Amino acid sequence: MTTLMSVLMGVAGIVSLVCWIMVLIKIFKENIGLGILGIFCGIFAFIYGWVKVKQYNIKNVMVAWTVALLVMILAQMMGGAMMFQQLSATM
Amino acid sequence: MQMLCGLLSSRGLGLGVAVFLAVFLLSAAAGLHVYQCSFHGVSGLSCPGCGLSRAGLSLVTGDLSVMWQLHPFAPYFAILFGTLAVGAVLPGSWRQRWVTGALRLERTTRFHAVLLIGAAVYGAARLIFQVVRLG
Numbered sequence: 001m002t003t004l005m006s007v008l009m010g011v012a013g014i015v016s017l018v019c020w021i022m023v024l025i026k027i028f029k030e031n032i033g034l035g036i037l038g039i040f041c042g043i044f045a046f047i048y049g050w051v052k053v054k055q056y057n058i059k060n061v062m063v064a065w066t067v068a069l070l071v072m073i074l075a076q077m078m079g080g081a082m083m084f085q086q087l088s089a090t091m
Numbered sequence: 092m093q094m095l096c097g098l099l100s101s102r103g104l105g106l107g108v109a110v111f112l113a114v115f116l117l118s119a120a121a122g123l124h125v126y127q128c129s130f131h132g133v134s135g136l137s138c139p140g141c142g143l144s145r146a147g148l149s150l151v152t153g154d155l156s157v158m159w160q161l162h163p164f165a166p167y168f169a170i171l172f173g174t175l176a177v178g179a180v181l182p183g184s185w186r187q188r189w190v191t192g193a194l195r196l197e198r199t200t201r202f203h204a205v206l207l208i209g210a211a212v213y214g215a216a217r218l219i220f221q222v223v224r225l226g
Contacts, residue, residue: 013132020129034098036207040140040214041168043115043126047107072127080123 002082005075012071019065023049026056098175099190105179108172116151119144136221139214143168164210171203 023045028035030052038045046069049062098104118125130138146165149158158165178189197203 009132013127013129016129017133033203033207036211037171039138040143040210042128042138042140043111044108046126047111048104051101051104051107068129069126072132073123073125076124076127 002079005079005082008071009075012068012075015064015068016072019061019068020045022061023056023058023065026052026058099178099193102179102186105175109176109179112172112176115144116148119148136218136225139211139218164206164213167206167210 020042024035024038027038027045027048034048038048046065049056049058049065053059053062115125124144128138128141130136131141140162142161143165146158146162147169149155149161150165150169174193178186178193181189
């Protein structure tokens with residue numbers, strides 16, 4: 001189960017990284033300052049991507065990025081729950 | 092490099108940033124990271140922005156020495172996103188005054204460009220240092 005979670009996190013991480021770079025390229029073409037800001041704050045690039053989703057025509061990229069982020073959050077929560085269960089079992 | 096023009100023109104963007112950052116900081120304080128850096132996740136290296144959220148939390152709690160160690164540019168990003176968030180929630184005429192003032196300040200001082208270049212140099216140097224240390 002832990003291995004599956006690690007693989008899931010890894011795949012979601014790679015998808016997230018690729019989507020981030022694709023959105024950053026679009027932002028850089030519009031404004032260099034905003035592009036640099038997007039490097040520092042991935043969240044900002046994520047929100048900006050959704051705000052400009054029609055203008056940039058990146059709906060598929062944003063959906064993939066959102067799904068990847070949700071998978072990462074879920075995996076993180078499940079990992080926490082599993083650790084809690086293991087701790088409870090040993091106590 | 093005028094950043095605020097593009098940012099402050101959209102109320103939706105400001106609201107989105109304000110809401111997401113509030114959720115992000117609250118969840119980070121509770122130990123759950125809503126947004127994880129995918130660059131760090133894949134490469135194991137810190138990206139130029141890694142540490143900003145923890146530095147932001149330290150700034151909020153007043154732990155300035157920890158903030159300085161994590162990311163010395165956290166106050167700048169706090170001011171930038173604070174400007175956006177305030178601009179998003181102000182009513183019509185007040186918002187107009189806020190936007191005009193912020194844009195005038197940016198035009199006369201160019202402080203966004205200077206600080207952002209500084210942050211970029213810091214981030215790049217930190218990344219190169221990590222790569223050299225690993226190699």
